[in-house]
Amino acid sequence: MARRxxxxxxxxxSPKGNVAIDDAVYGAIRRAMLSGRLRPGTKLQEPVLARLLxxxxxxxxxxxxxxxxxxxxxxxPNRGTFVxxxxxxxxxxxxxxxxxxxxxxxxxxxxxxANGSAQKLKSHVAEERSAVKSGDRSRxxxxxxxxxxxxxxxxxxxxxxxxxxxxxxxxxxxxSLFAPPELHNCAGPHDHGDIVKAxxxxxxxxxxxxxxxxxxxLVEMLSAREAPRAAMPLDEIFRELSPAxxx
Amino acid sequence: MARRxxxxxxxxxSPKGNVAIDDAVYGAIRRAMLSGRLRPGTKLQEPVLARLLxxxxxxxxxxxxxxxxxxxxxxxPNRGTFVxxxxxxxxxxxxxxxxxxxxxxxxxxxxxxANGSAQKLKSHVAEERSAVKSGDRSRxxxxxxxxxxxxxxxxxxxxxxxxxxxxxxxxxxxxSLFAPPELHNCAGPHDHGDIVKAxxxxxxxxxxxxxxxxxxxLVEMLSAREAPRAAMPLDEIFRELSPAxxx
DNA sequence: TGTCTAGAGAATGTGCACATTATCCTGTCA
DNA sequence: TGACAGGATAATGTGCACATTCTCTAGACA
Numbered sequence: 001m002a003r004r005x006x007x008x009x010x011x012x013x014s015p016k017g018n019v020a021i022d023d024a025v026y027g028a029i030r031r032a033m034l035s036g037r038l039r040p041g042t043k044l045q046e047p048v049l050a051r052l053l054x055x056x057x058x059x060x061x062x063x064x065x066x067x068x069x070x071x072x073x074x075x076x077p078n079r080g081t082f083v084x085x086x087x088x089x090x091x092x093x094x095x096x097x098x099x100x101x102x103x104x105x106x107x108x109x110x111x112x113x114a115n116g117s118a119q120k121l122k123s124h125v126a127e128e129r130s131a132v133k134s135g136d137r138s139r140x141x142x143x144x145x146x147x148x149x150x151x152x153x154x155x156x157x158x159x160x161x162x163x164x165x166x167x168x169x170x171x172x173x174x175x176s177l178f179a180p181p182e183l184h185n186c187a188g189p190h191d192h193g194d195i196v197k198a199x200x201x202x203x204x205x206x207x208x209x210x211x212x213x214x215x216x217x218l219v220e221m222l223s224a225r226e227a228p229r230a231a232m233p234l235d236e237i238f239r240e241l242s243p244a245x246x247x
Numbered sequence: 248m249a250r251r252x253x254x255x256x257x258x259x260x261s262p263k264g265n266v267a268i269d270d271a272v273y274g275a276i277r278r279a280m281l282s283g284r285l286r287p288g289t290k291l292q293e294p295v296l297a298r299l300l301x302x303x304x305x306x307x308x309x310x311x312x313x314x315x316x317x318x319x320x321x322x323x324p325n326r327g328t329f330v331x332x333x334x335x336x337x338x339x340x341x342x343x344x345x346x347x348x349x350x351x352x353x354x355x356x357x358x359x360x361a362n363g364s365a366q367k368l369k370s371h372v373a374e375e376r377s378a379v380k381s382g383d384r385s386r387x388x389x390x391x392x393x394x395x396x397x398x399x400x401x402x403x404x405x406x407x408x409x410x411x412x413x414x415x416x417x418x419x420x421x422x423s424l425f426a427p428p429e430l431h432n433c434a435g436p437h438d439h440g441d442i443v444k445a446x447x448x449x450x451x452x453x454x455x456x457x458x459x460x461x462x463x464x465l466v467e468m469l470s471a472r473e474a475p476r477a478a479m480p481l482d483e484i485f486r487e488l489s490p491a492x493x494x
Numbered sequence: 495t496g497t498c499t500a501g502a503g504a505a506t507g508t509g510c511a512c513a514t515t516a517t518c519c520t521g522t523c524a
Numbered sequence: 525t526g527a528c529a530g531g532a533t534a535a536t537g538t539g540c541a542c543a544t545t546c547t548c549t550a551g552a553c554a
Contacts, residue, residue, distance in 0.1 A: 018507080019324065045535070056509060061536095069316055077266065078515050078536060093406040097348075100407075104347045159340040159414075160347075166413060167406075265537080292505070303539060308506090325506060325545050 025053055026063040028238065033072055033083070034138045035240075036176045037232045040085030044073065044234075052238040070169045084173065088223050091174050094167060095219045099212055101164050102148065106195065106211050108155045110204035117154045121196045124150055128192060141179075145172050147192050151199075180226040191217070272300055273310040275485065280319055280330070281385050283423045284479045287332030291320065291481075299485045317416045331420065335470050338421050341414065342466045346459055348411050349395065353442065353458045355402045357451035364401045368443045371397055375439060388426075392419050394439050398446075427473040438464070 029049070032038055044064065050057040064081045067073045074084045109117070124147055131140040145168050152161040191214040198207035276296070279285055291311060297304040311328045314320045321331045356364070371394055378387040392415050399408040438461040445454035 047535075057536095058508060058510090065312075080516095080536070090406065093404045096404060097406045097410050100351045101344075101347060157340045157343060159337065159344045163344050163410065163414065167410065290505095294505070304506095305538060305540090327506070327546095 021055060021059060022062060025049075025055055025059050026066055028053055029063055029067060030072065031138065032237050034141055034172065034176050035237065036137070036179070036181075036229055037237050038083045038176075039231050040083050040177060042083040042231075042234075044081045044083070046080075048234060049238070052235055070166075072169050072173060086170070086174055086177070088225070091219060091222055094171060094174070095215050098148075098164070098167055098171065099215050101160070101167075102151070102211050102215065103208050105152050105155055105160065105164070106199055106207040107204045108157075109151065109199045110202050110207045112202075113154055113199070114156060118200050120150065120154070121200070125193045125196055137181075141172065141175055144192075145175075151195075174222050178222050178225045180221070180224075181229065268302060268306060269309060272296075272302055272306050273313055275300055276310055276314060277319065278385065279484050281388055281419065281423050282484065283384070283426070283428075283476055284484050285330045286478050287330050287424060289330040289478075289481075291328045291330070293328075295481060296485075299482055317413075319416050319420060333417070333421055333424070335472070338466060338469055341418060341421070342462050345395075345411070345414055345418065346462050348407070348414075349398070349458050349462065350455050352399050352402055352407065352411070353446055353454040354451045355404075356398065356446045357449050357454045359449075360401055360446070361403060365447050367397065367401070368447070372440045372443055384428075388419065388422055391439075392422075398442075421469050425469045425472045427468070427471075428476065 029044070046057050046060045046064070049060045049064075053060065064073060064075070068075045068081060071084075073081050075081045124143070128140065128143045128147065131143055149161070149165050149168060152164045155161065191210065195207060195210045195214065198210055276291070293304050293307045293311070296307045296311075300307065311320060311322070315322045315328060318331075320328050322328050371390070375387065375390045375394065378390055396408070396412050396415060399411045402408065438457065442454060442457045442461065445457055
């Protein structure tokens, strides 16, 4: 009973802030992956992450399950959660499916878009260009992926959008792990601008061709599998990212 | 301490049987949904299911999370887990995405299949025909869905296969909730047989047309939204299904 | 009579303690 | 010296108790 009262006095958790905490934990781990410093095979231990992020182990657990579900991570029963080592074969298959879906996406968009779509697309491409200049790798990666999601969103078919979005985390994983460190090698923003132009011009055939070429180019780049960055201890990775967790 | 020893004496859980229990709980709830007796809006309460299935609440919790993830169910924070009421609009969107993917599937297969594919497809269609005759609604629903998954599997692209499979639970949900009770109204096995013929004949165009018509036919049928079966208390539904849980 | 409020009851959410399992290290024996 | 067995340690997995939130109902008041 004494214990019960003590607990009640100590608890100072904001009422509706639970999902916010969950999202912060999820985001921190996801950002760590996007940074490209987590090498395939790395084990993400629940107690370690809980200590580094200063949350209970259950929160880490939940976030890890979510990431496994989205295929950012892989779980082995009674063993733990690991950073996957996706194969080139998987890369090819993944981008084949993306090509099927995104071909349909740009074809639909070229046939006609909703009001405001043109503005959204243009400003997104502009944002990508500024990210290239500032040299923020994580930010550019995020924006590049989001471009494809944005296209799908503008189709007005939620199922199409969510189906493609489900493929993007795994796609980003390949990017994080195997993209070259130099940003100017990424064939991203330039292609994106051309695709937008074709779509807005209503040229479906050109848009489809550009999209397929764009995706093929990414496959080629990622198949090279440039040597990844040097490994870094977990605590250093998360120490760097911890400020963003609170924003 | 006495409590601790008592626990140890009572526990008689098989060592590796945990995942089996989880699967059983998951399967029981899924089967309940496929039976078509759970109406949209029904709340699936954790304590009730735990009592009916004779497992701990945590197991039920885990299974519900999984079903929510697969979009069989919908969760509302602090409120519970509910049987969804998917709209006709969603139905159309869903089948549009399926058409995009399955169009590509049959086109790939018509270009050439792996050894043994023909046999698998033929025997599957035969199985569907026998299910129609036996009048087992749940079984036919399961087989009909599995036919589309089988086609995707035979493509040899795991990503394509898993992407389509991710859409099938939600698709089955529409089927369970809104398909007419009479089995002979289902435009299933007959279409499937024709598609198999076209694929094995290498006629890609015909296979694609048949697949698109087949999916359109399903949309039309499900859009009618026949009156669902009468509601039934949860305990009766799960009492009927409990034997299968142990098999 | 309709609406709003307070409280009882029951559901969901979460931290913790403990059980179970894997890993690593050490010592022994061939 | 190498391989293997056994135990120490630390991880993952799970049931439970409690906190929090929601729902539903009875009753007061306009």
